[in-house]
Amino acid sequence: MTSQTDKASPDQNPNDSQATSSFPLHGGNPQRAAEAFKVNVDTLIDFSASVNQMGPPKCVMEQLGQSFPQILEYPDPANTALKSALSNYCALPAERIIVGNGSSELIHALPCLLREGKSVALIEPAFSEYRRAFEIADRPIITFTGAAEHQFLIPLNALLHKLDQAPEIAMLVLGNPTCPAGTLWPRQDIETLLSYCETRKILLVIDETFIEFTDGDNSLVGKVPESHSLILIRSMTKFHALPGLRIGYGLMSPEHIANIEKGRVPWSVNGLAQSLGVAALQDKEFPSQSREWNRDQRKRLLSGFAEIENIETFPSQTNFILFRIQSNNPSHPAALYERLIRDGVLLRNCGNFPGLDINYFRCGVRKEADNRQLLHSLREQCARLASP
Incomplete structure (x- = not known):
């Protein structure tokens, strides 16, 4: 550590x-x-x-021409239609969804959820914007580094021991699958870790940007309604192939969303992105x-x-x-x-x-x-x- x-x-x-x-x-x-x-x-x-x-799904290209008039209007600052589409896609209430200008906007908002005087723990190697976000905010960072022999994961018992030794930690960030290794955490380990974090009142931030590429039930999206500690970060950049539109979203408690919204600029997600994001989520195949x-x-x-x-x-x-x-x-x-x-x-x-x-x-x-x-x-x- x-x-x-x-x-x-x-x-x-x-x-x-x-x-x-x-x-x-x-x-x-x-x-x-x-x-x-x-x-x-x-x-x-x-x-x-x-x-x-x-x-991207074919319906995105079909919707593109119809969406051009939206550049003449201000976008919906509440992202209402896109949140509704994501609500259906994730099977979650819309009030537990926040949409951002790419996942990077939401990642850089995470420091506002870290309690004053507390530290964030990053399991690395990982997407570098998490470290940059907390460095820019001048918040204390603790690093846990996974080794190649463990596919860049940290064995659960070792991770829990590290957390036990660091009472100042109030947020833990990891990727599932990891980046840049593409490794999945065992489902039971992730659920055990979430229970530990709930007991310790640690916010568990899981980057699920690549979760949709994986086979099986690997996401913790079903745990979001019952957990105040769980925050999932996702993106439509990778799986839905929309990098130029900058659409990211977070799944978390309404309280966390309200705290993030306090510091956001209005209209961060443009109208074209909202319209085409909705279209991308309609293709069920x-x-x-x-x-x-x-x-x-x-x-x-x-x-x-x-x-x-x-x-x-x-x-x-x-x-x-x-x-x-x-x-x-x-x-x-x-x-x-x-x-x-x-x-x-x-x-x-x-x-x-x-x-x-x-x-x-x-x-x-x-x-x-x-x-x-x-x-x-x-x-x-x-x-x-x-x-x-």
Whole structure:
């Protein structure tokens, strides 16, 4: 357990300062890579962003033309229609749903729920905006780091022991599935952890951004009505493939929603996003079709990775795969990153995730032709790096 007080700049890689000019903070920024390496952005296949490659539901495109008149009007500040659609989608009362301009708006609002004088505990590696949100708010952060041998989770007994040793913790943040590993927490462990947090009056924040890609009943959405401690953060960016619209939502008690609303700017979710978000939730076949398609492509991609020497992959339940290049040469990660870009393949280097180093990369699951290109380039460039 460590206390984090140093603040890193948005593009700083804390594990390898020499890589900062090459490795951005987030995925989905091919323009920066193209500028850095002087290549045509149109030639890049972007594996750095983990967006559903089936694309948005067809009804979104059908609704798009009809929604244009809404740009002439102010959007509904209460997001009434979108909250109603999300209420049906999540089987929750609308008063337990808050909609944001992407999940990032809601993540950066979380510090207002942390009691004064208390600390937040982050289970990392994790989405970096959680750390940034609490650093910007100047709130105390405690870090629990998962290890590779545990798929970057923390065994439940060890986690509960850490929490017992830190009475100052009033909020615990974790991802399920985790990012960037794509690992699911055991359902029983999550439920036990929630019960512990309720007893300790700790707010348990679970990022479920990628939960819809997983098979089975893995979400704690059914616990939201009965728990004051539980906060779920979700997004329509990844699963519904709407990154440009910036639609995120939180599932929590009305009291927490009211406290967040006090500090929000009005009209944060634009009218076009609200209208198309409603449309995206109407396609009842889209979720199962997306899971099946992603499962098949992920399996094929993992099979291809298994044939490449000096690559170690980690089991994923999502639409991305974390892998590590096995090399003792510190120049290899940056060299591989650049060579793949020149081959037209953009990965997400994970060296700026606490607990990882620049030997770790993440790739999104894309369509079969793109995946074949990735495997071909990766096999070829890894072989070149390994040769004397």
